Amino acid sequence: MSGDEGFSRRDLFRRLGARGKEVARARLEPVIPVRPVAPAKNIEPRTRHRVVPLHRPPGALDEEAFLAACTKCGDCASACPHGAIVPAPARFGPAGLTPTIIPMASACQMCPDTPCITSCEPRALRIEQPLRMAEARIQPWACLAHQGTFCSVCVERCPVPGAMELVDGKPIIDASICTGCGVCQYVCPAPENAILLMPLTARPTASPSS
Amino acid sequence: MNQQRAQQASPFESDRRNFLKLTAMAAATSVASSTAFGSSAFGETAFGADSTDATEAGASDVRWDKAPCRFCGTGCHVQVGVREGKVVAIAGDPLAEVNKGLLCMKGYHVGLALYGKDRLTQPLLRVDGELQPISWERAIQIAAEKIHAAPERFAFYGSGQWTIPEGYAAQKFMKGGLGNNHIDPNARLCMASAVTGFIATYGVDEPAGCYDDLDQCDVLITWGNNPAEMHPVLYSRVVDRRSRGETVEIIDISTRRTRTTEHAQRHLVFRPHSDLAIANGIAHLLIANGNYDEEFVNKHCAFRAPSDPPTLPGRPISFDEYKGFVAEYTPEHVEKISGVPADEIRYLAALFGRRDVKITSLWCMGMNQHTQGTAINCLVHGIHLLSGHFGRAGDAPTSLTGQPSACGTVREVGTLAHALPGGRVVMNSEHRAQSEQIWNVPAGRISPMPGFHTVAMWDSFCTPLADGGKLDTLWVQVTNPGQTLPNLHKLFNRKEGLEDKFLIVSEVYPTATTALADLVFPSAMWVEKNGMFGNSERRTQQWFKQVEPPGDARDDVWQTIAVAHRLHELGVPGMKDKDGRFLFREEDSGGKEVPIWEWEHYYDLNVDERLFEEYRKFTRLKHKDLAPYSEYVKTRGLRWPVVQSDAGEWRETRFRFVEEQDPYVAKGKGIDFYHSPTHDGRAQVWFSPYVDPPESPDEAYPFWLCTGRVIEHWHTGTMTRRIPQLDRAMPRAYVELHRADAEALGVTSGDVVVIESRRGRIELPAWIDGRGQPPRGSVFVPFFDESKLINEVTLDAYDPFSKQPDYKKCAVSVRKLVKP
Known part of the structure; x- marks a missing residue:
């Protein structure tokens, strides 16, 4: 989703530092309008509950550890050859400007050489972490194949071998293999997108020794 | 987010x-x-x-x-x-x-x-190499002047996406107005062989059965057909029956594994072109085993074989001669030619030999885009006739069309170089006289000489006049020949830079065709205009305009009538009828002429309805009777012949030639092929031998190339590639390779390979074990991608009768792209 504005991702992050909100809003809001949510009142802020469920790049530490480690440098975004990693909106508080993936704009393609992880100096992304980012679910009421017409796009384009297969012409996700990269959601041609993606926030943290 | x-x-x-x-x-x-x-x-x-x-x-x-x-x-x-x-x-x-x-x-x-963001919204004229906006007034004037300068060098290239009134207006303008038969549609590339197959077999075009057969058949055979991607709703109709507990056996006979195959019990992979041998092999076994339907054959069939020199009607032969001809096609001989195991041929023949199962055959481009397209169409009809699998619900040989009105417009209105509306042909003096009478034009207006068929038309247009080219102005409506013609370098790209050639294109988006256009008319599309289509099962459909076209885009019918009227003003005699009135004269209820050539007045009356009611007069001759326009407004289409009952109701026909279904079959006849080529109520069971294809893989070009569509994109993708969801689902073309071939070439999925034929080359990413799987030695490339024109590689050889080119097979070399 970047590259067409004429400046590099790294520049973007730098400019974000300076201009913050405006840039983030300008880039993200026209893409997917989000219903404004009134700030919660009378709720005691508890960190665990206030974690914004962002779709992180593969290999991310547990969300709290990730937020503690990530320096918002933008190196992972620059390293991503598919332009899939973008800064989260600044209004997300502590999570603002941290790297996230918006699969409907550009999904993670599960590069075998994981350039995003390799580029992460503060090791907020680690190769020894599971690559799982989200849980993907097919919503049968929206899926063309499940509704009786023919479609096999998600299965064909899924970059993770074995994560999806066609059973009687209908796509099925193997949750034990699926990484939640979001390619299926990106390519889904159903009138209502049939893929529900739920980002994982509770991810195992790699042991300190690794 | x-x-x-x-x-x-x-x-x-x-x-x-x-x-x-x-x-x-x-x-x-x-x-x-x-x-x-x-x-x-x-x-x-x-x-x-x-x-x-x-x-x-x-x-x-x-x-x-x-x-x-x-x-x-x-x-x-x-x-x-x-x-x-x-x-x-x-x-x-x-x-x-x-x-x-x-x-x-x-x-x-x-x-x-x-x-799409880039809709064409104003007329464009090429000035100094660039398309520049001009007014409609000027655009119509320029087109008219070009045609006026040399009407005999003008040709109209249309489409199976023409609405019925659009095709009818163009047809009348050309044949009834200019007396020029150079009008042909893209459907020539699409279903011309189905037409010749029906005519050679039944004496009249279009399927006898309908989609209801899909709900009733016990066995569905897909001949070189991939309805799971190309006609998904129809295939759903069949596959869905299984979820209701019904059994339907699907047998896929094809040259590669497709999404259709996944729902089939049997898959017969044959060597490209050898379907003729398979059909003959089934016929041979039906006779050898004595389980053909003797009663049906004695009552309703006659036999035919190719004549010398070859003609569409061929020559009559006896049953014994027929038996002798097919005798050569033993299961083992068929296996040798086709690669299909002899036992599979035996299985198919045994199935056709059973009276207790109902068999529907479906086919589309696999059998039509074939240099023996007429022959294979006839052979498949022949097996159904020989085995009596005809005329009961579920027993039908049915060809499908790829375009929404290939039947309604091209085949019924007859927008082909040799045809006149309602199944008539220009070579027949009675047919010409009937047409001249309905059009109220002077006797002799219609030329008896067929015009250029598609390949010849574009070849001639792309040849300089000095070198023998016979056409200099060509008007294209509702199609994209710059992407769909075979062998594009020869039949389209050569036009570039030819100063004496003028290409007019009516379009909705910039395409490979507008890229070489000299004049572009922006068109209204689909529900931006009134329209009528006729689908694969003889169903005529109508819709009303529902939204305004963008900018200055206007209806194609209006464009044709506006150019015709300008020619009328320029004094072209053909634009007048016998009484000296404008060819497309329309009057209001008070008898006053409505200037429908002026856009502001075009919708003062329903031009579609007027043209359709006039066209309807043509449809009785071949018993393709259509109901009045108002009946189609009320329904979701009606299948012809639509005949009015004594009670005044308009009744459609599901199964033609069948008593109690078809109003033109007399009581007691059972089945009557009332347009029989032999005029005795009999359909023709054809023998045609297997012959080698015009180009086969050899040492230099060792692979078969097959082209086709994908489910996401319709034809050249001008519409579907502008729909974000579909474009994302299928963004670019690819080449399907067999895994073993890919390994031998050192190619993995995603690697760029070079496909090269004697005519052109193209680079495409490989897709291995993807949606389709060709057998070893074969590759498949879809043609929707404007940036990857596979038709620069394909062959322009065509069927001798239908003149339909073969996009399904030619010889190519395949190698991994080595980056310098």
Whole structure:
């Protein structure tokens, strides 16, 4: 989703530092309008509950550890050859400007050489972490194949071998293999997108020794 | 952010789900509110700040009306939702018999085809190499002057996407006006061999059966056909029966494994072109085993074989001669030619030999885009006739069309170089006289000489006049020959730089064809105009204009009439009828002429209805009777012949030539082929030998190349590639390779390979074990991608009778691209 504005991702992050909100809003809001949510009142802020469920790049530490480690440098975004990693909106508080993936704009393609992880100096992304980012679910009421017409796009384009297969012409996700990269959601041609993606926030943290 | 959407949507998720459930009841799957991302037309009802409210509140101010889908020849009906002058929603039409509320991937998005960002909205003229905006006045004047300068060097290239009135207006303009038969459609590239097959067999075009056969058959045979991708709703109709506990055996006879194969019990992979041997092998066994339908054959069939020199009617032969001809095609001999195991041929023959199963055959481009297309069409009809698998619901040889009105417009209105409306031909003096009488033009106006068929037309247009080219001005409507013609370098690209050639293109988007156009007319499309289509099962459909076309885009019928009127003003005698009046004269109820050539007055009356009512007079001769326009307004299409009962009701026909179904079969006849080529009520069972294809793989070009479509894109993708959801689902062309071939070439999925023939080369990413799997030695490339023109590689050899080129087989070399 970047590259067409004429400046590099790294520049973007730098400019974000300076201009913050405006840039983030300008880039993200026209893409997917989000219903404004009134700030919660009378709720005691508890960190665990206030974690914004962002779709992180593969290999991310547990969300709290990730937020503690990530320096918002933008190196992972620059390293991503598919332009899939973008800064989260600044209004997300502590999570603002941290790297996230918006699969409907550009999904993670599960590069075998994981350039995003390799580029992460503060090791907020680690190769020894599971690559799982989200849980993907097919919503049968929206899926063309499940509704009786023919479609096999998600299965064909899924970059993770074995994560999806066609059973009687209908796509099925193997949750034990699926990484939640979001390619299926990106390519889904159903009138209502049939893929529900739920980002994982509770991810195992790699042991300190690794 | 996306997950944000999912999370934040959760409070009203259940509302949306309930809404969808409700809609789902009315229409198997419905709703076109959109994916959230990047859709323009449906953005208003997308997820977003107030999506639930929008859906609910929006329902009341959306006006719904019916229309057939714009895309393929299946002929599904959709409900089009319009709000504030814009198509905002599409739903499957539950009242439509064809699709019963279901749509395919493309159909759900058909509304978005109108709203690509680069719609052509004003006439363009090429000046100093660049297309520059001009006025309609000037555009019409230029076109008329070009035609006026040399009417005999003008040709019209049309389409199976022409509405019936569009094709009829062009037909009348050319043959009844200019006396020029150089009018041919893209359907020549698509179903011409099906036409010659029907005519050679039954003496009259178009299938006897209909889609109801798909609900009744015990066995479905797909001959070189991939309906799971090309006619998904029809294939769903068959596969769905299994979920209701019915059994239907599907046998896929093809040259590669496809999505269709996945639902088939048997898959016979044959060497390209050898389907002729398979059909002959079945016929041989039916006779050798004595289980052909002797009674049916004695009562209803005669036998034919190719004549010398070859003619479409061929020569009559006896049953014994026929038996002798097919005797050569023993299962083992067929196996040798086709690669299909002899036992599979025996299985098929045994199946056809059974009277207790009902067999429907389906085919489309695999059998039509074939240099022996007429022959293989005839042979498949022949097997059905020989075995009596004909005339009962579920027993039918049925060809499908790829375009929404290949039947309604091209085949019925006859927009072919040799045809006149209603199954007439220009070579027949009676047919000419009948047409001249209905058109009220002087006797002798219509030329008895067939014009140029498609390949010849483009070859001639791309040849300088000095070198023998016979055409200098060509008008293209509703099609994209710059991408679809075979052997593009020869038949299209050569036009570039030829100063004495003038290409006029009526289009809705910039295409490979407008890239070489000298004059571009921006057209209204689909529900931006009134229209009528005729689908694969003889069903004539009607719709009304529902939204305004963008900018200065205007109806194709109007364009034709406006040019005709300008020629009339220039004094071209052909634009007058016998009484000296304008060829397309229309009067209001008071008898006053309405200037329909002026855009402001074009919709003063329903020009479609007027043209259709005039055309209807042509349809009785071949018993393709159509109902009045008003009947089509009321229905989701009617299958001809549509005949009025004594009670005044208009009744459609599901099965032709069958007593009690077809009103033209007399009581007691059972089955009557009343247009029999032999005039004795008999259909012709043909023998045609297997012959080698014009080009086969050799040492230099060792692979077969097959081309075709994919489910996401319709034809050249000019509409579907502008629909974000479909473009994302299938963004670019690819080449399918067998895994073993890929390994031998050192290629893995995604690697770029070079495909090269004697005519051209192309670079494409490889896709191994993807959607389709060709056998070893074969590759498949889809043709939708404008940036990867596979037709620069294909062969322009064509069937001797139908003149339809063969896009399904030529010889190519395949190698991995080595980057310097």
